[in-house]
Amino acid sequence: MPYQHTIRGKVYLFNDLRVLLARAAPFRTGDALAGLSAETYEERVAAQITLADVPLTDFLNTAVIPYELDEVTRLIVDGHDLQAFNPISHLTVGGFRDWLLKDETDHAVLKGIEAGITPEMVAAVSKIMRNQDLIAVAKKCEVITRFRNTVGLKGHFSTRLQANHPTDDPKGILAGIIDGLFYGSGDAVIGINPASDSPAAVMKLLLLIDRLREQFEIPTQSCILSHVTTTIDLINQNAPVDLCFQSIAGTEQANNSFGVNLTLLDEAHQATLSLNRGTVGSNVMYFETGQGSALSANAHHGVDQQTCEVRAYAIARKYNPMLVNTVVGFIGPEYLYDGKQIIRAALEDHFCGKLMGLPMGVDVCYTNHAEADQDDMDNLVTLLGVAGCNFIMGIPGSDDIMLNYQSTSFHDALYVRKMLGLKPAPEFEQWLIKQGITDPSGSLMDPDPALLKKMDSLWQI
Known part of the structure; x- marks a missing residue:
């Protein structure tokens, strides 16, 4: 499905979700090497604005690499949990960003949607986030x-x-x-x-x-x-x-x-x-x-x-x-x-x-x-x-x-x-x-001579 956005009378057309994701990505040499990145800063902004309006459900209906060609795609599709997705199913990519940044969207809430988000959804929302957004949301997550x-x-x-x-x-x-x-x-x-x-x-x-x-x-x-x-x-x-x-x-x-x-x-x-x-x-x-x-x-x-x-x-x-x-x-x-x-x-x-x-x-x-x-x-x-x-x-x-x-x-x-x-x-x-390597505050201490002597035996290898 094609996506498009107009800036100052110029229409930017993105043939499918794969192209849109690539054009919306912050510039990096790898994407330029592959011929995938936006050709101008204005095109990148157009892609990011367009991507922000894409419903998250589009990612469930479109595979960036065909299901029949790729076992990673099959893993993503077959493992998706619709029930976990339900709390965010009404959101666009931009709405997802705003939801992630809300104070009430805490670790427990994020944990609840883990199985409901696909990699492409996550990649998409990261492309319209500032560095401080990426830091603020990651800080909420605790993975033990x-x-x-x-x-x-x-x-x-x-x-x-x-x-x-x-x-x-x-x-x-x-x-x-x-x-x-x-x-x-x-x-x-x-x-x-x-x-x-x-x-x-x-x-x-x-x-x-x-x-x-x-x-x-x-x-x-x-x-x-x-x-x-x-x-x-x-x-x-x-x-x-x-x-x-x-x-x-x-x-x-x-x-x-x-x-x-x-x-x-x-x-x-x-x-x-x-x-x-x-x-x-x-x-x-x-x-x-x-x-x-x-x-x-x-x-x-x-x-x-x-x-x-x-x-x-x-x-x-x-x-x-x-x-x-x-x-x-x-x-x-x-x-x-x-x-x-x-x-x-x-x-x-x-x-x-x-x-x-x-x-x-x-x-x-x-x-x-x-x-x-x-x-x-x-x-x-x-x-x-x-x-x-x-x-x-x-x-x-x-x-x-x-x-x-x-x-x-x-x-x-x-x-x-x-x-x-x-x-x-x-x-x-x-x-x-x-071992006397640090004190309870975490500060380094001088090595214990007894520990150093004990470690001497390790060199007999």
Whole structure:
């Protein structure tokens, strides 16, 4: 169905909902690269005004990627809850924005509509929201997950301790992990991207982290970010897998390029649950996403990169994950050119994921050839802290020497916690106090010599 709007006598015609969503998106280089973005600022405004008047029911009657071509579309359509949709079924996209911003639309109300909103509805409303709108609504959402600790509680802010190494050297990784622990990092997960996806290499890292966790009774979870097929094979060997990781995207074709589909994810989810390693909960999946992934695989079907991104959240939602994070600036300036685009995309992703009920974190990051710097990341991490982001990355010196990109350091998380009065996950916080790493106020303490001596034994690997 075509949509149109007239500005100063000029008629802007948008052939269908897919085109309208793309033209209404704030400018980013990925959509321009794909030939999807508005050609002028006036056309973008016309598209946003038009989109604001689109009834939410239109999204139930129109699939941006045909049902018969895409299993992600089938998941979205078949899983939609009309009863949960009913409270907002009378609204337009613009009316939905106004409803979301009302004071009486609180966490409980938002929780009630989660199953009734589709990714395309959520992407649409984000396109007509200012940054402060995205922050204000995301702040209302509380998405709590549990495995060995509790992540996502109001007043708490967690980190993934990411001590990658370019050769998977165990001592190098261990040094990074210990450094992070002494800065209060690692309550979301101790997660390592392996340089090699070989089962033997991944098993070695799993055993390394599990030994450290058990010896010091650390109430956190571990994850080696290997491909899901490698993880399933290791689970069948009874490896100490806490969380199962996989990168996902918003179209079946893009996921095929990652070597995954919903059937395989079902298998991985059930296999990881079967280990029964959680102590306070059973959220066992960890997903990473990022705007531009479907476009980079030439698998976007003419859908703008942000709408594709939010469609990936429908997959994540199916598995009740422990963690989801958008690696927002990782793909590069071909998709998000500069600090402004990265900041906007991160706030969109966090808002959209939270509204869909996901435990969203953000890898606040950029590649070295992007027009961005650490000041942009300082701005973004502060905004995300205000917005109630569940977690960020903690990387030694904020420089990932294996993946070759810039992210956030252990100090950045300490800054956010101190400035905004936030704490680590409660079980992890008590462990930090017990170990003498922090005091009850969250301030770092001088390392206990007895603890340092105990850690000396770890180097015998």
